[in-house]
Amino acid sequence: MNRYIGMADPTKTFSEAELRERLTPEQYHVTQEAGTERPFTGVTWDNKDDGVYKCIVCNTALFTSDTKYESGSGWPSFWKPIADDLVTLHEDRTLGMVRTEATCATCGAHLGHVFPDGPQPTGERFCMNSASLDFAKKE
Secondary structure, eight states, rough: OOOSSSOOOOOOOOOOHHHHSSHHHHHHHHHHHHOOOOOSSSTTTOOOOEEEEETTTTEEEEEGGEEEESSSSSSSSSSSSSSSGGEEEEEGGGGGSOOOEEETTTTTEEEEESSOOOOOOTOOOOOOOOOOGGOOOOO
C-alpha cells in the first residue's frame, strides 16, 4: 500500500547534532532511525488526560486525546490524526512484513505504524511510539 498524505516540509529540517542534543537516545532512535520502543513502557501509552499529542521533533500538533483509545497494544493508539495532511503514510517492508509506516508530514520523523483494526468511524489504528510524541495537557 502506498498512500501519501502530505509531504515533509523541507524547511523543517534539523541537523543530527541538534537532534542528538535535544532528544533522548530513545527519542532519536525512534524518530530518526525508525525504531520502536518496548510496549507498555512509553510515557503516554496509558495517558488519559485531555490534550494534544505533538511531534517531539518539530512540535506539530498531530493527534488529540479525543481520538485516543485503549487498543491493548501497549502503545498510544488513535483512530485518526487531527488532519489527514499532518501524517504521511507509506509502505514499510522491514522486519520481513508489510506494514504502513506513519511519519510526521512536517519534519519526516518516524511516529509508528497504522493498522486496519481500529475502531469506527475510520477502522484505523494509528499505533504511535510515545518517544515520538510530546503531550500538551489541556488547561
